[in-house]
Every structure is written in C-alpha cells, then in structure tokens.
Amino acid sequence: xxxxxxSNIQLKLVNTIDAAMEFKRWLGERRAVLGVDTESSGLHxxxxxxxxxxxxxxxxxxxxxxxxxxxxxxxxxxxYTGEWVAHNASFDCRFLQIHAGWKPPWDRIHDTMTxxxxxxxxxxxxxxxxxxxxxDSQATVGAQVLTQxxxxxxxxxxxxxxxxxxxxxxxxxxxxxxxRIHEKMYPLVEDVPAYALEMSAVRICAGMMLRxxxxxxxxxxxxxxELREWVLEARQWALDEFNIKNVTSNKQIIDRLVxxxxxxxxxxxxxxxxxxxxxxxxxxxxxHPLANLVRKVRxxxxxxxxxxxxxxxxxxxxxxxxxxxxxxxxxxxxxSIQDPAWQTLYRDDKVVRNGVIPSEGNSLVAIDxxxxxARLMAHFSxxxxxxxxxxxxxxxxCTIGSEIFQDTIKKGDFRRTLTKNTVYGxxxxxxxxxxxxxxxxxxxxxxxxxxxxxxxxxxxxxxAEGIIRDGEAxxxxxxxxxxxxxxxxxxxxxxxxxxxxxxxxxxxxxxxVLKRGMADLEAKGLSDYLVLPVHDELVLDAPKDIxxxxxxxxxxxxxxxxxxxxxxxxSGEIYExxxxxxx
DNA sequence: GTGCGTGGCGCG
DNA sequence: AAAGCGCGCCACGCAC
Numbered sequence: 254x255x256x257x258x259x260s261n262i263q264l265k266l267v268n269t270i271d272a273a274m275e276f277k278r279w280l281g282e283r284r285a286v287l288g289v290d291t292e293s294s295g296l297h298x299x300x301x302x303x304x305x306x307x308x309x310x311x312x313x314x315x316x317x318x319x320x321x322x323x324x325x326x327x328x329x330x331x332x333y334t335g336e337w338v339a340h341n342a343s344f345d346c347r348f349l350q351i352h353a354g355w356k357p358p359w360d361r362i363h364d365t366m367t368x369x370x371x372x373x374x375x376x377x378x379x380x381x382x383x384x385x386x387x388x389d390s391q392a393t394v395g396a397q398v399l400t401q402x403x404x405x406x407x408x409x410x411x412x413x414x415x416x417x418x419x420x421x422x423x424x425x426x427x428x429x430x431x432x433r434i435h436e437k438m439y440p441l442v443e444d445v446p447a448y449a450l451e452m453s454a455v456r457i458c459a460g461m462m463l464r465x466x467x468x469x470x471x472x473x474x475x476x477x478x479e480l481r482e483w484v485l486e487a488r489q490w491a492l493d494e495f496n497i498k499n500v501t502s503n504k505q506i507i508d509r510l511v512x513x514x515x516x517x518x519x520x521x522x523x524x525x526x527x528x529x530x531x532x533x534x535x536x537x538x539x540x541h542p543l544a545n546l547v548r549k550v551r552x553x554x555x556x557x558x559x560x561x562x563x564x565x566x567x568x569x570x571x572x573x574x575x576x577x578x579x580x581x582x583x584x585x586x587x588x589s590i591q592d593p594a595w596q597t598l599y600r601d602d603k604v605v606r607n608g609v610i611p612s613e614g615n616s617l618v619a620i621d622x623x624x625x626x627a628r629l630m631a632h633f634s635x636x637x638x639x640x641x642x643x644x645x646x647x648x649x650x651c652t653i654g655s656e657i658f659q660d661t662i663k664k665g666d667f668r669r670t671l672t673k674n675t676v677y678g679x680x681x682x683x684x685x686x687x688x689x690x691x692x693x694x695x696x697x698x699x700x701x702x703x704x705x706x707x708x709x710x711x712x713x714x715x716x717a718e719g720i721i722r723d724g725e726a727x728x729x730x731x732x733x734x735x736x737x738x739x740x741x742x743x744x745x746x747x748x749x750x751x752x753x754x755x756x757x758x759x760x761x762x763x764x765x766v767l768k769r770g771m772a773d774l775e776a777k778g779l780s781d782y783l784v785l786p787v788h789d790e791l792v793l794d795a796p797k798d799i800x801x802x803x804x805x806x807x808x809x810x811x812x813x814x815x816x817x818x819x820x821x822x823x824s825g826e827i828y829e830x831x832x833x834x835x836x
Numbered sequence: 837g838t839g840c841g842t843g844g845c846g847c848g
Numbered sequence: 849a850a851a852g853c854g855c856g857c858c859a860c861g862c863a864c
Contacts, residue, residue: 387849501859521843530844555845558856583854597846681852756853788848
C-alpha cells in the first residue's frame with residue numbers, strides 16, 4: 254500500500270469549527286478542478302434525504318454532514334468559481350438543487366460517468382470499477398468495509414450514523430477518486446464533440462427528472478382495481494373449467510394444451526421448452542379456449558403491474574412521477590428510462606396512456622422525428638433511390654412500396670406495412686426468414702421482397718457489407734470493431750458477431766440527432782417545457798395558451814434540412830387533456 | 837427469504 | 849455463410 258497511488262491521500266470530516274476553518278483554508282488553494290459527491294438516504298431527491306456532501310481534489314477528500322454543517326458545504330458550492338467534476342453529476346446536482354437550493358453551474362460541471370461512456374461504452378462505468386481500473390485496485394476496499402459495517406449494525410443508507418468512519422471516509426474518498434478519473438479521462442474526450450453534446454443532455458435530462466410527468470392517480474388506481482377484479486374471475490374460470498391453478502404459468506398451460514391434443518412446435522430462445530408466446534397463442538386461439546384467456550390475463554397483469562401500479566406508487570404528493578432518465582443508457586448512445594419505463598407505454602391502449610396528463614393549465618405537446626432511422630440509412634448508405642424517395646412528395650413507404658411491388662400503394666395497404674418491415678429489417682440486418690416471421694408472410698414472398706429491395710436500392714446492401722467487412726478485418730487483427738458517429742462516439746461490438754454495427758451506425762447518429770435537438774430547444778429557451786424523450790420523440794408540458802406556438806416553434810427548430818442528404822422533418826401533436834385523447 | 841436465469845412483451 | 853438492433857419490467861421456478 255506504501256507506494257500505491259492512494260498512499261498519501263487525506264480524508265477528513267467537518268464536525269468541528271476548527272475542521273470547518275481548515276476546510277475553508279484548503280478550499281482557497283489553487284487547483285485544476287474540484288470533485289463533488291453526495292450521499293443520501295435513497296435515490297429520489299423528491300422524497301429522500303441528503304445526508305453528506307463531499308468535496309475533494311486529487312489528494313484530499315472532505316465529508317460534510319448536511320444536517321449539521323450544510324452551511325459550510327453550501328458556501329463552498331456557491332463561492333467556488335472553478336470547474337467541478339462529479340461522477341453521475343445529474344444525481345448530485347438534483348439532490349443539491351432540491352435540498353441545498355444550489356443552482357448547478359452546468360457550464361463548469363464535468364461528469365466522469367459521461368466521459369467513461371464516450372471513452373468506452375461497452376465497459377462498466379460505475380465509480381468503483383473505474384477507480385479500480387484507472388486509479389488503484391485498492392480503491393474499493395473502503396466500500397467493502399462500509400458494506401460490512403452496515404450489515405453488522407443493520408444500517409441502511411438512511412440510518413448509518415454520519416460520523417461512522419467507514420461511512421464518511423468512504424464518502425470523502427469519492428470526490429477524490431472522481432478527480433483522479435477525470436485527470437485520466439478528460440483529455441480523451443475533451444476534443445470529442447460528443448462530450449459537450451452529452452453534457453447538455455445530462456443537464457437537460459436532470460431538468461426533466463426534476464419536473465416529472467403528471468399522472469392521474471385516481472384513474473390509475475380505479476383502472477387497476479377493475480382489471481384485477483377481472484383477472485380474478487378469469488383465473489377462477491380457468492381453475493373450474495381446466496383445472497389450471499395458475500394461468501400465467503406456461504408450464505401448466507402447455508401441459509394442458511398438449512393433453513388436450515393441441516400441437517405445439519415452436520421452441521423458446523434457449524431451446525429448453527416449448528414456446529407459448531403471443532404468436533403461438535394467436536395461432537391456436539380457435540383450437541383451445543385457454544389460448545385467448547392466457548393472452549388477456551398476461552396483458553391485464555402487465556397493465557397493472559408494469560404500468561398502473563408503478564404510476565400510483567411513484568407519484569409524489571403533487572401527482573408527479575420523476576422517472577430516472579439515463580442519457581447514456583444504451584451502448585448506442587440512446588437514452589434509457591426507468592421507474593417507470595415511460596418509453597414502453599402502450600401506443601394504442603388508452604387505459605395506461607390516459608393516466609398521463611398535463612400539468613394544471615397545460616397541454617402535452619409530443620413531437621416525432623419522421624422515419625428517422627430510414628432517413629439516416631438513406632443518408633449513410635448514400636443510396637440514391639432511397640434519397641429520392643424521401644425527396645418526393647408522397648409518403649416514403651408508399652413510394653418505395655410502389656416501386657417494390659410495381660403497383661400503386663396507398664396508406665392502409667398491407668404492403669405498406671410490409672415495406673416498412675423490410676426497411677427496418679434492413680436497418681437491423683434481418684434476413685428474409687426473419688421478415689417472414691415478423692410480417693406473417695411466406696418465406697417465398699419475403700425472399701422476393703428482399704431481393705427486389707436489394708435490386709432497387711443496392712446501396713443499402715453495399716453499405717452494410719462494407720461495415721461488416723471492416724469490422725471483420727478489425728476483429729481478425731485482434732481489435733475491437735466499432736462504428737463512429739458524427740459526434741465522434743465509437744460504438745463497439747465485442748466478440749465475433751459484427752453485424753449489429755450496421756444498426757449502431759444508424760441508431761447512434763439518431764440518438765445524437767435527438768440530443769442535438771434538445772440542446773437547440775434549450776438554446777431557444779424551450780427546454781423548461783421538456784418532460785420526456787422517447788428515442789425519436791420529445792414530449793413537452795406547456796401552458797395551454799401557447800401550446801400551439803410551442804409546437805410550431807419546436808418543429809421549426811428541430812427540422813434539419815442541411816446536415817444530411819435527406820431532410821430530417823418532425824411532426825407533432827397536442828394533447829389537451831390526456832396523452833391519448835386528441836384535442 | 838433472496839438471487840438469478842428464463843420467458844415473455846412493451847416501446848423506438 | 850448467415851445474421852433483428854436497443855432498452856426496462858414482471859412472473860415463474862429453481863438454487864442457494
């Protein structure tokens with residue numbers, strides 16, 4: 254330990270006037286950057302307590318108990334005019350904003366978690382693994398000691414006494430480690446345009462999390478109750494009629510279906526058992542009364558368990574749900590959202606979406622990027638046929654569908670959907686058999702549609718093959734294959750499966766388009782209305798009387814007719830009452 | 837009782 | 849040669 258990188262560090266607790274004075278003297282020293290971190294009783298700043306504020310540099314870490322010595326921390330936060338660095342800055346900034354009234358100086362805040370993702374999106378980006386790797390393999394010993402102490406004393410993050418050395422010491426070390434990580438990683442991302450873009454996403458997402466989305470708690474509660482009543486009846490019926498003790502046990506259902514002579518052939522992904530997914534159930538719905546029942550019960554329970562219950566439980570006193578938005582949740586640079594998974598709300602079922610409402614006096618404004626992945630595929634592949642199809646006056650899928658099927662295709666024609674499936678299948682490197690499966694068409698038809706697509710738009714296939722060829726060469730050379738986005742993020746694949754890079758090359762830039770758009774809205778003063786990102790869609794919660802202006806302004810700002818070979822257009826809708834009820 | 841792999845399914 | 853990408857969440861059923 255003597256010559257380890259962390260052998261000369263100092264960890265200190267502010268628990269006396271003298272210590273506070275010493276902290277203030279220390280704060281006056283010159284240094285490149287200050288680390289900041291917080292400990293809380295839980296993950297939600299709206300309901301959990303702030304317990305510890307830690308400030309440090311590369312050699313010294315201070316732990317400041319918030320309740321007794323918060324003033325000392327706040328003074329430092331407000332008076333320091335240099336750069337801050339935090340690991341997952343969004344978390345600390347939200348706690349400090351709510352509990353300390355600190356207005357984060359975002360233009361002076363760095364985030365090592367964001368840096369880590371840009372440097373290497375495929376590796377763990379928690380503080381501990383990074384510190385292990387970049388600072389000192391002994392860096393996480395303190396965390397283990399704390400875990401043991403918490404276990405021995407039956408403490409949790411809310412009850413562990415702040416003057417427990419294992420607790421405050423662990424806390425005080427974090428800003429120090431963050432500074433050390435920043436030293437190593439900032440130089441690697443400083444000049445990558447993605448870093449500034451991602452920091453703007455971090456900042457804007459922090460705002461969205463603080464605002465939250467308003468839910469109709471009454472509606473969600475009532476609907477969940479109704480559904481549960483129905484589920485009870487359905488389960489009873491299955492028991493009475495078919496001796497099924499649990500409708501959602503696939504094992505029980507499969508046994509019964511087989512006993513009743515229903516033929517099942519599809520296997521699950523792992524090949525360990527017969528599949529009973531919704532396609533299988535759909536196929537046998539006329540052969541056994543249980544098939545439809547299973548689907549309905551599954552759906553009802555998901556509606557309650559995944560959505561309605563969570564919306565009720567996660568709502569704060571004012572009816573707002575503050576989901577966790579992770580601006581770099583996916584390797585591709587897409588954002589992910591949890592608690593609840595707002596990005597997966599049913600599109601067409603009103604029960605759940607009616608539970609989401611605008612703030613008092615507001616409307617929801619939702620705006621979508623039109624066919625963004627297909628447009629970006631047209632751009633990056635450079636296929637002239639696709640580019641031209643987007644330049645034409647008609648619906649893109651109708652246009653190329655008409656070319657593929659040599660017939661006039663209008664909206665509503667099933668061949669339009671098939672065309673859409675084909676385009677997105679191409680974006681994901683699907684084969685014709687997979688298309689046949691998703692589109693419920695014969696393999697022969699799928700093959701001929703694919704062949705026709707490749708014939709008409711050869712650029713897509715060439716583009717995909719090029720990416721795979723380069724990736725395979727890299728893999729053969731012992732390197733990690735990757736694609737690079739316009740903002741300079743590298744998205745890797747690990748192992749010999751290269752083809753996902755083709756999708757990454759489109760999904761990654763699409764994610765950047767959305768973040769670029771969010772930043773542009775912020776620059777025009779519109780980001781305070783933002784409440785939710787959904788991959789190619791933004792939802793805003795804006796005063797009714799200006800909702801229409803906001804919609805058009807947002808459309809205008811987001812629409813981009815210069816950067817790519819095809820226009821990126823957006824179109825939106827206003828929801829005055831609930832997310833699904835059209836105005 | 838808790839953790840974890842599996843199966844299933846919602847969205848883009 | 850052939851290849852459907854990215855997430856989060858829940859229930860089940862087995863292992864510890």
